[in-house]
Amino acid sequence: MSENETIKTTCVVAGAGPAGLMLGFLLARAGVDVTVVEKHADFLRDFRGDTIHPSTLQVIEELGLMDDFLALPHTRAEKLSAEMDGRTVTIADFSKLPVKNRFIAFMPQWDFLNFLAAQASRYPNFRLIMQAEVTEIRERNGRVIGLSVRTPEREIDIDAELVVGADGRNSIVRTKAGLTIESFGVPSEVVWMKLSKQVGDPNEVMGHAGPRQGFVLIDRGEYWQCGLVIRKTTFAEIKSQGIEAFRKMVADVSPLPADRVEELRSFDDTSLLTVRIDRLAQWWRPGLICIGDAAHAMSPIGGVGVNLAIQDAVATANILAAPLREGRLADADLAAVEKRRSFPTKATQKMQLMMRSSRRKDKGDDQKRKGPPAFIRGIARWPVLAHLAGRLMGMGFRMEHVKATKSHA
Ligand SMILES: Cc1cc2nc3c(=O)[nH]c(=O)nc-3n(C[C@H](O)[C@H](O)[C@H](O)COP(=O)(O)OP(=O)(O)OC[C@H]3O[C@@H](n4cnc5c(N)ncnc54)[C@H](O)[C@@H]3O)c2cc1C
Numbered sequence: 001m002s003e004n005e006t007i008k009t010t011c012v013v014a015g016a017g018p019a020g021l022m023l024g025f026l027l028a029r030a031g032v033d034v035t036v037v038e039k040h041a042d043f044l045r046d047f048r049g050d051t052i053h054p055s056t057l058q059v060i061e062e063l064g065l066m067d068d069f070l071a072l073p074h075t076r077a078e079k080l081s082a083e084m085d086g087r088t089v090t091i092a093d094f095s096k097l098p099v100k101n102r103f104i105a106f107m108p109q110w111d112f113l114n115f116l117a118a119q120a121s122r123y124p125n126f127r128l129i130m131q132a133e134v135t136e137i138r139e140r141n142g143r144v145i146g147l148s149v150r151t152p153e154r155e156i157d158i159d160a161e162l163v164v165g166a167d168g169r170n171s172i173v174r175t176k177a178g179l180t181i182e183s184f185g186v187p188s189e190v191v192w193m194k195l196s197k198q199v200g201d202p203n204e205v206m207g208h209a210g211p212r213q214g215f216v217l218i219d220r221g222e223y224w225q226c227g228l229v230i231r232k233t234t235f236a237e238i239k240s241q242g243i244e245a246f247r248k249m250v251a252d253v254s255p256l257p258a259d260r261v262e263e264l265r266s267f268d269d270t271s272l273l274t275v276r277i278d279r280l281a282q283w284w285r286p287g288l289i290c291i292g293d294a295a296h297a298m299s300p301i302g303g304v305g306v307n308l309a310i311q312d313a314v315a316t317a318n319i320l321a322a323p324l325r326e327g328r329l330a331d332a333d334l335a336a337v338e339k340r341r342s343f344p345t346k347a348t349q350k351m352q353l354m355m356r357s358s359r360r361k362d363k364g365d366d367q368k369r370k371g372p373p374a375f376i377r378g379i380a381r382w383p384v385l386a387h388l389a390g391r392l393m394g395m396g397f398r399m400e401h402v403k404a405t406k407s408h409a
Helices: 018-029 054-062 066-070 109-120 172-176 235-240 243-253 258-263 305-325 331-362 374-381 385-395
Strands: 005-008 011-014 034-037 075-077 079-084 087-093 104-106 126-129 133-140 143-150 155-159 162-165 181-184 188-196 206-208 215-219 223-231 270-274 277-280 288-290
Touching: 011 018, 011 143, 018 034, 018 109, 018 126, 018 305, 054 066, 054 305, 054 385, 066 109, 079 374, 079 385, 087 374, 087 385, 109 126, 133 155, 133 172, 143 162, 162 172, 162 305, 172 288, 188 235, 188 258, 223 243, 235 243, 243 258, 277 331, 288 331, 305 331, 374 385
Parallel strands: 005 155, 011 034, 011 162, 034 126, 079 206, 162 288
Antiparallel strands: 075 104, 079 087, 133 143, 143 155, 181 277, 188 223, 188 270, 206 215, 215 223
C-alpha cells in the first residue's frame, strides 16, 4: 500500500445517502468546496425506503429539478390506505396539501441517489469519492479537523473546516466523536421481501393490509415490496420453523393470492430491518455535526426517514453555507442547526412512539391482535383526520425551503 494521501476541503461529508448527497449538492451549489466519501462502490443496495414525500418534492421543485426528477421511473400516491373490517380506509390524504406536488413518489433509493450525485457533479467544487470508508476522525486540541478514510488503493487523510456525519444509523463518525445516543425501546422488526405483481392484484400503492394488520405493501411497478412486522428478536425463532411456516405466516396477512408466497424460495429472499428509534443528546462538537439517521434513527412508520434526512440537509446548508464559504464557522452555527432540526425530530419520534404503543396495547391478546391499531380506527371514524395525517407525514413538523443562492455551476 502506498503512503497516505492528504486532501484539503472545506467540508467533508461521511456517507452518500440522502442526507450526505443532498448536503453535498446544496453546499457545492452555494460555492463551498465539499467532499463526500462513501464506503460502497455504488448506490445499489437492498430496499432502503422508496418514499419521496411532498416535503422532499418541494425541495426538488425549489431547485428547479422537478422535470428531470419526474422523468425517472416512479409511482405516485395521493392517498395511503389501510384495511379495516374488510373495507379500505384512507389513512393519509395528501391531495389538499399547500404545496405544488401533492403526492408521495415511490422511487428506488438508488435511482434517487444517482440523480442527486449527477446533479451535484455539475459543480467543480463537489467531489464524491466512492469506496472510501471512514475509519477515524482526526482531532487537534479537542476540535475535529478531518477524517481518515480507507480506499482499495490507499489511506487518505482529509483536512476540513467541518466534518459532517451523514453515515447512517450505525454511524462510525458519531461513535468516534463520542456523542451520546439516547434510545427509545421499540420492540419490533420488519421482514422485507419481494412478491411479483400480477393482473387482478389489489390497487394499493402502499398500505397496511390484511385482517391482522402489520403487513406493508409497496407498489414497485413490476413487483410488490412487502414488509411483515414481527416482534423484535423473533426472526430466529421464525426461521427455525422453516420457510413453509413463514410462507403461511405471510399468506395469512397478505391481501395477495395465497400461492404468491411460493415465490419465497428461502430466507435468502428476505431482509430484516430492526426498528430503532434513537437520537443524539447533542448533534455536534467543535468541527463536527451529525445529520440524518446518524443524528436520529427513525421507525419506518410513515416512511419519514429519507425525508427527515433531506430536511436536515437543507437546514444545514441554509445555516452553514455562508459561514463555511467565508471561513467564519463558529460553534454557534452548529448549535443553530441542531436547534432548527431538533423539534421536528423529537415531535416525529414522539408520534411514532405513540402510534407504536397504541398498536401494542391493541395486541393484548390474540383476539384484539386481529383488529387495526387505535390510530387507524380513529381515522376511519373521523375521515378529516386523514388530511391531518397526510400533512404530518407529507410535510413533517417543520418544512425546510432551499435558500436562494447564486449558482456556482
Ligand atoms: C430496510 C429499510 C427500509 C426503510 N424504509 C424506509 C421507507 O420506506 N421510507 C423512508 O423514508 N425511510 C426508510 N428507511 C430509512 C431510510 O433508509 C433512512 O432514514 C435514510 O436512508 C437516512 O438517510 P441518511 O442519508 O441519513 O443515511 P443512510 O441512507 O443510511 O446513508 C448513510 C450512508 O453512509 C454510508 N456509510 C456508512 N458508514 C460509512 C463509513 N464508515 N464510511 C463511508 N460511508 C459510510 C452508507 O453506505 C450510506 O450510503 C428504511 C431503512 C431500511 C434499512
